Amino acid sequence: MSWLVTGGAGYIGAHIVRALAEAGLDPVVIDDVSSGHESFIPEGVPFVRGTILDQDLVARTLREHDAEGVIHLAGFKYAGVSVTRPLHTYEQNVEGTRVVLAAMADAGVTNIVFSSSAAVYGTPDVPLVTEDLPKRPSSPYGESKLIGEWLIAAQGVATAASDAPLRHTALRYFNVVGSGDPSVYDTSPHNLFPIVFEMLIEGKTPRINGDDYDTPDGTNVRDYVHVADIAAAHVVAAQRLRAGESVEPAYNLGSQNGLSVREIMDAVARVTGIDFTPEIAPRRAGDPDRIVATGELAARDLDWQMRYSLDEMVRTGWDARRNAG
Known part of the structure; x- marks a missing residue:
């Protein structure tokens, strides 16, 4: 059996x-x-190159690898890009x-863990986001995750009364950072950590977008969670589904306290040994x-x-980014 x-x-x-x-949950990968x-x-993990929009390919992969979830x-x-590319999103x-x-x-597979997003909440006006908060996504990306x-x-x-009811849960999270393997790093051109790392590697000065927010140091406060912790939670969710144990429809993988952009910049300077004073740029709208x-529920x-x-x-x-050369 595989996942x-x-x-x-x-x-x-x-x-x-x-x-x-x-x-011990044998993974199989499909990715375009x-x-x-x-x-x-x-090495050794089966890989199918292709798009999830190809239903025959996905079903065939599930069957050929005896997938259970x-x-x-x-x-x-x-x-951000989803605002200009809503149809693609x-x-x-x-x-x-x-x-x-x-x-x-088609393949008779009945377990799914969905990687959702805290973007389903939009911009809530409460200090701590809980799973039952109203969903008001503010981008096509957030909307698409909620629809998912x-x-x-x-x-x-629809399948609850059938012989093969779908068992499912969704995991919502904000900013995923760090690395649990020196060969894997965040390559997104839109995330804070890789943006800062690339600017330092290029000898440029990182920027903070606004320092006049209503926070202790004036910069945005967000959830930042380590990718290895995110991965571990997905595995436990899969284990609970396959064991027939109860799960919530959705879980927040939140930090409870958050970190400010200034705190992150200070930590980057401290850890990398590169002394820099971030430039202050205008706020980003919204x-x-x-x-x-x-x-709490996920804990x-x-x-x-x-x-x-x-x-x-x-x-x-x-370390993972530098290891990549």
């Missing part, structure tokens, strides 16, 4: 693949490598999820002061923990 990881050649997916293998890297997939990460994950994230569910039904959750839940309801999620059910300090998050990410 199919859609998007398993990506930064987060590749960590989940490693965590599944370590837990539009943003992932085949080199991120560990899917961890569904594949999609277009750039919230919906195709990849909404239609892609529908196709995966249809392929699972709806699709999966609807299929769960950026709220603070968005931090609780992880209860998924052994969710923040196992890495800020310096460790920076150090593991920086």
Whole structure:
């Protein structure tokens, strides 16, 4: 029996693949490598190059590898860009999820862990985000993730009385950072850590977008969670599903406290040994002061923990990026 990881050649997916293998849940990867890297997939892990929009390919892969479940990460994950590419975002994230569910039904696979996003909440006006907070996504990306959750839940309801009911859960998280393997690092051109690392490597000065927010040091406060912790939670979710144990429809993988952009910049300077004073740029439109999620439900059910300090998050990410040359 195996677990199919859609998007398993990506930064987060590749960590989940490693965590599944370590837990004895044989991973199989399907990825079109539009943003992932085949080199991120560990040797010996079956890899199918292709798009999740190809229902026959996904169903065939599930059958050929005797899959018992899917961890569904594949999609277009750039919230800012989704505003200018809404049709592409919906195709990849909404239609892609529908196709995966249809392929699972064809192949008789009944377990799915969905990689959702805290973007489903939009810009909440509460200090701590809980799972029952109203969903008001503020980008096509956030909308597409919420619709993905709806699709999966609807299929769960539709199959509940059948011989093969769909068992599912969704994991929502914000900013994933660090590295759990020196050969895997975040290559996104839109995430804070890789942006700062690339600027330092190029001899440039990193920027902070606004320092006049209503926070202790004036900079945005967000959830930053280590990728290895994210991967571990996905594995526990898969284990609970396959064991028939109860799970919530969705879990926040939140830090509870959050970190400010200034704190991250200070940690980067401290860990890398590169002394710099970040430039202050104008605020980005729509950026709220603070968005931090609780992880209480996930701690209860998924052994969710923040196992890495800020310096460790920076150090593991920086070492992996430098290792890449």
